[in-house]
Amino acid sequence: MSLVTPTAVGGPALAQERRLVTAIPGPRSRGLAERQGRAVARGVSTTMPVFAAAAGGGVVVDVDGNSLIDLGSGIAVTTVGNSAPRVVEAVTAQAAAFTHTCFMITPYEGYVAVAEQLNALTPGDHAKRTALFNSGAEAVENAVKIARAYTGKDAVVAFDHAYHGRTNLTMALTAKNQPYKSGFGPFAPEVYRAPLSYPYRDGLTGAEAARRAISTIETQVGAENLAALVIEPIQGEGGFIVPAEGFLPALVQWCHANDVVFIADEVQSGIARTGAMYASEHEGIVPDLVVTAKGVADGLPLSAVTGRAEIMDAAGPGGLGGTYGGNPLAVAAALATLETIRQDGLLDRAREIGALLLGRLRDLQARDARVGDVRGRGAMIAVELVDPVTAQPDAALAKAVAGAAHAAGVIVLTCGTYGNVLRFLPPLSISDGLLTEALDVLDDVFEEIK
Structure with a gap:
């Protein structure tokens, strides 16, 4: 049977x-x-x-x-x-109550509750804030906006084999030409690329790969111009590449020493997927900003940027948002999804x-x-x-x-x-x-x- x-x-x-x-x-x-x-x-x-x-x-x-x-x-x-049963029940109840008011017009508790949970779940015990959006690409783009507002700098570094989305800025961050970029340019400026740790292909230790990446960044961009480094702790579309041990911590340390915002794109690797709530936890790194999407709402469109309060608050009132960001049905689904992860x-x-x-x-x-x-x-x-x-x-x-x-x-x-x-x-x-x-x-x- x-x-x-x-x-x-x-x-x-x-x-x-x-x-x-x-x-x-x-x-x-x-x-x-x-x-x-x-x-x-x-x-x-x-x-x-x-x-x-x-x-x-x-x-x-x-x-x-x-x-x-x-x-x-x-x-x-x-x-x-x-x-999933809890998700269906929560979304059904929310749909019967109201489907939309726009959080920026008439806010509702579900949005706040999701922000509270993500503030608690993302790595680090510092004060945090969260903003909700619809897709992973939208959240990555907003993370870059926030980093630029906080640092007053423009340049952004992404890595070989990266995938960050299909908007103009996130296409620029994405490494693969076909099918994501070909024919869709020109792309957003001030985006640079550094070599990733790819143990199967490069044979480098994490420390060696980090030195190579940092040398590229310092030579081609300069820390004084760099607002943010954006990286997937485990790459998704690029081939599920797990960097060699020590690579990510070395990059975090360099970012903190040089006033660069470290953004962890955990769109695919987050929300229990890797056996931790976030893949960053496997090496004990604490990103300045974490991007969440995909698995957080069991199929309803929801994404988030969560990070250090002083960085997140750099964008002024009205600088972040969107008509559907943190939609009531999606946040209900997210709360039920997180409860399912805990309870099951x-x-x-x-x-x-x-x-x-x-x-x-x-x-x-x-x-x-x-x-x-x-x-x-x-x-x-x-x-x-x-x-x-x-x-x-x-x-x-x-x-x-x-x-x-x-x-x-x-x-x-x-x-x-x-x-x-x-x-x-x-x-x-x-x-x-x-x-x-x-x-x-x-x-x-x-x-x-x-």
Whole structure:
């Protein structure tokens, strides 16, 4: 008998199983894809060839009745599980009360409550303030605005392989040209790039990589011109790159010595994803500003900038905000999401998932030389696929493996500057049984693709 999970309070339950009743995609999905082609701009592409009808626990059910194991969580968004019961209940109650007033016009308690919780949860015990927005990119852009207002300086440094969003400024911060930047310039000025610690590729210790990055910054930008350094503690779209130990603390120390604001973009790595509330905690760093989004509201659009009170308050009244920022439904979802993490022990669960994933994927690596690296923390794990002789990135293999997994009913995402990384972001509500079955499918796919 399959396990079941509620998709909504009082609603139907989804069997927690991989089930294929048609080929992928099925006829209804193919019909919807034809409609998409006629109605939706081609720049909005999709990874999976199926259309969702329901989701919960560790599965997504498509319009043809196929049940797919979810190792993507909508790109690290449905961390507590799709339509998690507490979230559905909270959003339903809030929708019945009011859906919008604009916090800047008529404020409401939910916004304040989320700010209080993020002030408490982000690293550091200093006085903090929070401002709420809609998307990760919007929050990153506002973090840069705040840093510039505080320091009176203009320049910003981002890193190789970075991804920070699709607005004009965050495209400038993002390293990868295709598909994010090509043809969309010119970009915001005063953005510079430094080399990241990439242990698999550069072989440097954290201290060595930090010296290299700092030398680049001091030579090409100058601390006297630099408002902020923006970095993902574990890179997301760039390939789930975990910097060598000591790299991040050295950068924080340099920033504090040179009046530079250290901004941690925790859009993908935050909110319990790595087995800590924030990935910054793994090396004990305390960012000046932390950017939160994705998993904080279980699928409703919400993001935040949280940081030192004196920095956050540098922007004057009216300098921050937005019509929908901290929408009542989104903050209700966020409060329920954070409660679910606490009540259901999901930090521990993320670490358990990480142990299972790392064990199985390292076994695969020992058998298959095309798996060059296995890395990540908690439920944010990746494998880098390479030519077994040259170690050059193999994007074609990553694409083939992901496509075969999709056809077999497993949602797997790719990423990486070179397109050669498979990433695993399962919801923390997934069962060990489903996760093991998905990895069994992956093993079979690697055996089939030679």
